Amino acid sequence: MSESELPEVENEKRLVIAISGASGSLYALHLIQALNRIRGTTQLIVSPSAIRVFRQEMEANVSSASDLLGWIQERSPAPGIHQFEIQNFADIGARAASGSSHHDGMAIVPCSMKTLASIAHGMSGNLIERAADVTLKERGRLVVVPRETPYSLIHLRNMTSLTEAGAIVLPASPGFYHRPASFDDLGRFIAGRVLSALGVRLELIPPWDGDS
Numbered sequence: 477m478s479e480s481e482l483p484e485v486e487n488e489k490r491l492v493i494a495i496s497g498a499s500g501s502l503y504a505l506h507l508i509q510a511l512n513r514i515r516g517t518t519q520l521i522v523s524p525s526a527i528r529v530f531r532q533e534m535e536a537n538v539s540s541a542s543d544l545l546g547w548i549q550e551r552s553p554a555p556g557i558h559q560f561e562i563q564n565f566a567d568i569g570a571r572a573a574s575g576s577s578h579h580d581g582m583a584i585v586p587c588s589m590k591t592l593a594s595i596a597h598g599m600s601g602n603l604i605e606r607a608a609d610v611t612l613k614e615r616g617r618l619v620v621v622p623r624e625t626p627y628s629l630i631h632l633r634n635m636t637s638l639t640e641a642g643a644i645v646l647p648a649s650p651g652f653y654h655r656p657a658s659f660d661d662l663g664r665f666i667a668g669r670v671l672s673a674l675g676v677r678l679e680l681i682p683p684w685d686g687d688s
């Protein structure tokens with residue numbers, strides 16, 4: 477990618493991106509591929525269940541977070557300019573676990589009902605949950621992309637709690653009005669919305685310009 481093709485992004489972003497074990501590995505793939513296009517650094521946290529779901533949905537022979545990142549990068553259209561730092565899911569003492577480690581936003585894509593429930597109840601049993609808890613307590617930007625259907629009252633209450641605590645609940649519900657032609661279009665739709673919620677301006681799907 478030449479310098480002139482790089483999109484306009486005001487500042488380098490320092491993000492925390494987590495992948496948990498809900499269906500929707502495709503969304504995480506497109507988010508990471510899109511981040512490759514911007515300058516900045518991402519602390520990447522992947523749960524063991526996310527690796528299992530990724531193997532199932534993407535037919536990817538991966539068994540660790542670094543395998544998963546490598547698999548995605550091998551399928552990325554251009555060499556990335558973004559730095560990814562893999563953080564150990566079990567390491568509740570990693571950088572993202574501390575309130576002193578400032579970042580520009582955290583997203584959990586996709587977010588399982590288990591991780592969502594833990595965060596909604598202030599449980600910090602692993603690095604994803606702890607980093608989310610810290611993001612909320614520091615009044616940072618937290619975006620969760622839940623995937624389940626139908627929702628139980630418990631799921632809905634947990635989403636309400638997170639919204640009340642300042643998180644953005646961004647369901648994995650791609651729109652169809654832009655006439656997606658592929659799964660990848662659906663993946664880009666959600667990845668684009670997540671980036672927008674994180675304050676990253678990157679056009680993955682052309683913006684809706686009225687229906688004329």
Ligand SMILES: Cc1cc2nc3c(=O)[nH]c(=O)nc-3n(C[C@H](O)[C@H](O)[C@H](O)COP(=O)(O)O)c2cc1C
Nearest residue numbers: 496497498499523525526532588589590591623624
């Ligand atoms: C193939 C597969 C698909 C799954 N899909 C979902 C899902 O869409 N939503 C969800 O909340 N959990 C789903 N689960 C269950 C979670 O992976 C499970 O609750 C796990 O404990 C979540 O752990 P984590 O949040 O630490 O990744 C799925 C599990 C598997 C194996």
